[in-house]
Amino acid sequence: MIGLEAVYLLMGVMLAGIAIVNLLDRPDAKRYNKTMFWGIYAITFLLGTHLPDFVNGCLVIGMVLVSSIGGLGRGAAESATREERAASAKRWGNKLFVPALIIPAVTLLGTSTFKDIRIHGVALVDPAQVTVISLGLATVVALAVGMAMLRAPAAAPIQEARRLMDSVGWAAVLPQMLAALGALFALAGVGQVVSTLVNRWIPLDTAIVVVITYAVGMALFTIVMGNAFAAFPVMTAGIGLPLIVTRFGGDPAIMASIGMLSGYCGTLMTPMAANFNIVPAALLELPDENAVIKVQIPTGLILLVVNILLMYFLVFRY
Helix, strand or coil: CECHHHHHHHHHHHHHHHHHHHHHCCCCCCHHHHHHHHHHHHHHHHCHHHCCHHHHHHHHHHHHHHHHHHCCCCCCCCCCCHHHHHHHHHHHHHHHHHHHHHHHHHHHHHHHHHHHCEECCEECECHHHHHHHHHHHHHHHHHHHHHHHHCCCCCHHHHHHHHHHHHHHHHHHHHHHHHHHHHHHHHCCHHHHHHHHHHHHCCCCCHHHHHHHHHHHHHHHHHHHCCHHHHHHHHHHHHHHHHHHHHCCCCHHHHHHHHHHHHHHHHCCCCCCHHHHCHHHHHCCCCCCCHHHHHHHHHHHHHHHHHHHHHHHHCCCC
């Protein structure tokens, strides 16, 4: 059975390659820092499942020390000039979108078909992780198609991955860390504390009030924590499951999916989601580091209202 270990292996190999490329870049004054940072991160993917929790925790602390003490410096220079990129874009036109469109297409195909494939009675792909595994496969297929189309050098993928990851820096780890923080909050019972506080101060006697509280709470927690995956276990354990599902009989699948979308509205409006909102501003060299957030706030608020209405009219109808 193909499980998450296959995706971890892909990530680990890519990060190990980034570490090696950085190590070989002698002119880079921060090459040892970058090598250690991405190398340790690679170990967490390649061996993390087999290592004790304490060791994994030490590896994370090591990454923090490397990035905070020595720093990672600026990303590598682009491998092509602006004129070369413009000429390539003119030559290929809209065909450049083919590899990008392959990713959602193959992911959707894999999600809908892999769960039904069995060999000798055993599922080919872990049913609980079929979407993530399909996404990993889709990425590999898109990479192969892109390489064939552009006839790029064999080292181009890892060189470009190194350039982008070095530009993003420590923020690349942020979603994973915040998701882990959400799981810790859930284990610590923060959801129950939130439920107690909400019940004390907000009259939750009607379905619409509960839905608004859950959706807005998802957005607010995401704004504070920077990641909807971190907010989800807290708000769902505190409000979603006990109130929307148990008290009012709502559909848990609809509640969870629209609840996550409500959290993503908060992602659009917070600097805590640095990899989404701060890093792009830095890469584009915008004078205002919050420029992306300011543009996205109206969209985030409008979508939050839409999600509230969708949840109210759908979650209790099925």
